[in-house]
Amino acid sequence: MEYKTKRILKKITRRNEPYIFLVLLALCLLIEVRSGQFFSSNNLVDIASALIVPGLFAIGAFLVIISGGIDVSFPALASLSVYATTKYLLDINYEGGVWLAILMALAIGALLGAFNGLFIGYFKLPALIVTLGSSSVFKGIMQGALNSRQLTIIPQGMRDWGTSALFTAKNPVSGLTSRMPVAFIAFLIVLFFVSFMMRYTMFGRSIYAIGGSESSSHRAGFNVIRTKFIMYIMVGMIASLAGVIRVCMMQQAHPTNMLGMEMNIIAGVVLGGTAITGGRGTLLGCMLGTLLIVIVENSLILLGVPTSFKSVFTGALIIIGTGVSAYQVIRMNRTRRMKTRARRVA
């Protein structure tokens, strides 16, 4: 019995999630102590709603990193698909519900994702190069072919969806209110769907397997190319959904607003314990890492840190966070070697 608890304990300390959770908790408590505002209902709702878009992006980035790739094109991809959708719907004076916007963005996202998947899966090109390239291509199409500029008006359906709330939280002290957007449900659905997929479908396990060893996956009988192709399509769709939500929540379509988000998103995923080399990591850790970044970005102001210093803090957090996990890997390798040694002596 004691042995069993020990083993479970060992398993837990080996993982990244508990550490990141503790860091997260410490940060929250610190902010709470300094400002007394962190655990107020409206702040929590604010954070939850700020998590939606980065959270969706992070799920996509997580899938790609697990498979052993890297994707830096998702902000450009999301921008292009949502911009194209919004512009088209405005041009035809669409007045219906948001569902058409979502479906259209998903379809365009799938197409653009397939573009990445084609080059990475079928032509076996390095993911970083392909997505750097496609990122430029997507931006170029948006700015050139679609002649993008800020759209201050978005279709009625999108506007309504962006302002509709699940519930509203009111801070009894300050009197500030915050809305929990309906889009949070969409985020939860995607999160649930992807975690189920990663754990309980052969497709999800094959993403892990490919991230572990592509040649072994091939020999075991996984269809490596098709898996990658489908996965990039899914990532394109998830990113586009995030794009639609972003535009609806902001009530305007800004073509370059999301660009540049990729670094912090990837950092959050890695911070949450996903191995940048692929094959290892959990969606839970990925979400905790993203949450940490979101809180730092949104709540430093409560600590009295000027917003202009925000990026310094995010950067420091990323270095420390990834440093800790790198150190853990070193430590794990060392104990492993000692263990092997002990066994050889035995």
Place this chain on the structure above:
Amino acid sequence: MAESLLKAIGISKAFVGVQALKNVSFEIQPGEIHCLAGENGSGKSTLIKVISGVYTPDEGYMEFNGKQYSKITPIEAINNGIQVIYQDFSVFSNLTVMENLAFNSELADGRKLVNWKRMRNIAEEAIAKIDFEVDLDAYVGTLTVAEKQMIAISRALMFNTKLIIMDEPTTALTKKEVRNLFNIILKLKDRGIAILFVSHKLNEVFEISENFTILRSGELVASGSTADLDDRKFSYFMTGREFEKRHFVATNVSEKPIFEARSIGIEGVFSDISFKVHRGEIVGITGLLDSGRTELALSMFGIRPIETGELLIDGQQVSITSPKAAILHKLGYVPEDRLSEGLFLSQSIADNIVISEIDRLTKTAGVVDQDKRSAEIDKWVKELAIATPDPNNACQTLSGGNQQRIVLAKWLACNLDVLVLNGPTVGVDIGSKHDIHGILQELAKEGLGLVIISDDLPEVLENCSRILVMKSGNFVAELQADETDEQTILSYML
């Protein structure tokens, strides 16, 4: 005579201009342990790939259980009971033992969803087949090489397997693990499963296999019963050359030691180690994997600096705390794993040769003098007979033996006084091994002091004048090579 499990008749296969296999035939009976031997590039892997359906032969045909195939797909091979265990075992080190065991059959059944309970059952069943005990929830990356191999074997047995092909299965195993593996192979044989064992280590060939097939340059040179084979014949078949053993006799030993260690130690690794190396002699240090022999080599070269004791070079006390300091004191080190530690595999042969002496090949302002550089390169390629059409080719295009020569060339270019070699011929084929030994002996005669660290006892006996035996971080014996034998050394090692 029982019907053959597998017959391959007159197999030929060529790749763009290179004839990899020429009219090779062989057969294997149910429950037979067959060794396929040959040097690098002899066509062993090609033959395996033809049998397992990865390659289609240009000529010839195969017969499985009496059914004739002129070509076979990987799936047909598996359905005929053929399983290949590659050198890397094709395991997923990022996943658990359970998944590694269950994936193949889950995929073969065309499952779309994962049922963890069923996976566990499959995995338990798989390891029970060879009485292998392992934590199913452990990540494969945390296991030893031998355990990974057991996983690969258990996994291979999950299909209706009749023949398991193992590609160099003993390369990374300790002696004890090899023994264990052989026991399992014998158990499988009792169940009527045939094993095709690919190896170029002759003691293994003798020990485990009943029959052998030896390939050289794509041609079948010999096959038959292992009982009729001996050391000399085996080496001859493998290389086409006759070897005589050249026992090294130190002739030109300097009076004063060039290198001396005075009771050096590192906490918990080795302690109180003292020895001298003279010019012109080859000192052998041997011991088991955990004896501290590698750590000793690393501290001589400054990678793991010593904590106690002192090192002397040419009678002067020196402090060697980094490889750079060691090179400055004219001490070189050839590491155990040349692929990851000793060479820049993707860089050219030429660059690898001059890397350690690059500082001396410069003109003013640190620009590399191209004429000097190519002169050096030509000199060493010729001197060490490195077989390459062009020194600008990448290092990884060479065989193990030639790669090891480059590591040597790199150091010799530095005009060393002392060279420490850790496992100088691990993974090198017989012919090259013989040549490398010749080079080392020649170097000693020219006045270099050499230290060979190796657990290949015949190698140590043949090449060293003195042998130091290490055990649990201490020297337990010093022996003269001409007065001792393998048994004596082993008794000190264990």
